[in-house]
Structures are given as structure tokens and as C-alpha cells.
Amino acid sequence: QKEVEQNSGPLSVPEGAIASLNCTYSDRGSQSFFWYRQYSGKSPELIMSIYSNGDKEDGRFTAQLNKASQYVSLLIRDSQPSDSATYLCAYNFGNEKLTFGTGTRLTIIP
Amino acid sequence: EPEVTQTPSHQVTQMGQEVILRCVPISNHLYFYWYRQILGQKVEFLVSFYNNEISEKSEIFDDQFSVERPDGSNFTLKIRSTKLEDSAMYFCASSYRDRHSYEQYFGPGTRLTVT
Numbered sequence: 001q002k003e004v005e006q007n008s009g010p011l012s013v014p015e016g017a018i019a020s021l022n023c024t025y026s027d028r029g030s031q032s033f034f035w036y037r038q039y040s041g042k043s044p045e046l047i048m049s050i051y052s053n054g055d056k057e058d059g060r061f062t063a064q065l066n067k068a069s070q071y072v073s074l075l076i077r078d079s080q081p082s083d084s085a086t087y088l089c090a091y092n093f094g095n096e097k098l099t100f101g102t103g104t105r106l107t108i109i110p
Numbered sequence: 111e112p113e114v115t116q117t118p119s120h121q122v123t124q125m126g127q128e129v130i131l132r133c134v135p136i137s138n139h140l141y142f143y144w145y146r147q148i149l150g151q152k153v154e155f156l157v158s159f160y161n162n163e164i165s166e167k168s169e170i171f172d173d174q175f176s177v178e179r180p181d182g183s184n185f186t187l188k189i190r191s192t193k194l195e196d197s198a199m200y201f202c203a204s205s206y207r208d209r210h211s212y213e214q215y216f217g218p219g220t221r222l223t224v225t
């Protein structure tokens with residue numbers, strides 16, 4: 001069964017520090033990876049996509065993908081209280097559906 | 111910035127009743143999806159729709175569910191006879207999906223409560 005594994009947290013990080021979120025997946029054929037942010041009671045909001053091995057940076061966010069290790073991570077630099085949310089890792093391959101992990105709850109401590 | 115919109119934001123219905131959840135995808139997007147999220151659980155895929163037909167559906171999407179694109183802008187999810195276990199947040203998503211991007215953008219969701 002194709003799975004996405006995430007540490008459910010909660011992960012507590014001081015304001016201004018780097019938050020590191022990790023995700024492993026079981027499907028070696030997976031090609032596209034995504035990080036979504038979900039505030040409580042709200043919908044998933046796309047913050048990063050990554051398709052090839054290596055790092056991809058967008059503002060304070062960096063996604064890292066290692067297909068050989070079946071591992072994708074998200075780094076949030078200079079963490080802000082507004083970054084407190086649940087972060088969902090998702091992937092798809094060939095077909096269209098996204099497969100989501102259960103999410104990691106991140107709390108930024110002022 | 112273009113957004114996916116959904117109506118209603120909250121729907122309360124009695125068990126056995128039919129409900130229709132409505133979505134307006136981003137205007138130049140070609141692929142449409144429904145997902146659901148039961149409280150405290152992960153987001154689950156229901157169905158994808160392209161070129162006026164279902165392209166993939168999950169085991170959850172049984173005969174009680176149907177989707178339709180009745181005009182050039184709306185995309186609907188119908189549940190014919192709701193069950194208590196259908197209570198969840200239902201999210202519509204859309205994507206453009208060219209060879210550079212497979213990103214899916216989600217609407218704000220409809221909270222369905224079945225009593």
C-alpha cells in the first residue's frame with residue numbers, strides 16, 4: 001500500500017529558529033512532491049512543490065528531495081508565529097490523485 | 111490571484127437526504143478533484159475529473175456519489191443518500207497540469223454534517 005509517513009508532532013520551535021519537517025514515502029515511482037500548510041479548520045494551502053532531487057528554495061521555505069532514500073523535507077527559516085499550522089506532505093505519480101500524510105503539527109513559540 | 115471557491119461553507123442534512131456540494135475551479139484549469147477530510151484524519155482522495163469524465167475514483171467514491179460539470183464554470187459533488195459517516199470537510203481542487211507543473215489548488219471546503 002502506498003503510504004506517506006510524517007511525524008505527527010507537535011513540533012515546537014522558537015520564533016526565529018529553523019523548523020525542519022520530514023516525510024518518507026513508500027512508492028518508489030513517485031515523481032511529484034508537495035508541501036501544504038493547513039490551519040485549523042481551513043483547507044490545505046500549497047506552499048512548495050518539488051519534482052527533482054536536490055533543494056528548492058522559495059523565500060523562507062526550502063524543500064529537499066532525495067528519491068533514492070524516499071525522503072522529502074521542508075525547512076522553514078526565521079520561523080514566525082504565523083507559521084504555526086499543520087504541514088501536510090503529499091505526492092503523486094503518473095495518475096492524478098494526491099496521497100497525503102497525516103501531517104505534522106508545528107508550533108512556533110514567541 | 112485566482113482561487114477555487116466552494117459553496118456552501120457549511121451544510122447540515124439529515125441521514126438519507128441528498129446533498130450537492132458546489133465548486134468553481136480556477137478558470138483556466140482543466141483538471142478537477144474532490145477530496146474529503148474526516149475530523150482529525152488525513153485528506154483522502156475521492157475523484158478526479160477531466161474532459162467531462164471521471165479519470166480516477168477511490169474506493170470511497172461508490173454509487174452514492176456522483177460528479178458533474180453542468181456548465182463551463184461549476185463542478186459539483188452529489189451524495190444521493192447521506193450517511194452519518196459522510197460527515198467531513200469536502201475540498202474541491204483544480205490544476206492546470208502541464209509538463210512543468212502538477213500543482214493542485216484547494217478551495218476553502220464545505221463542512222458537511224449529517225445528523
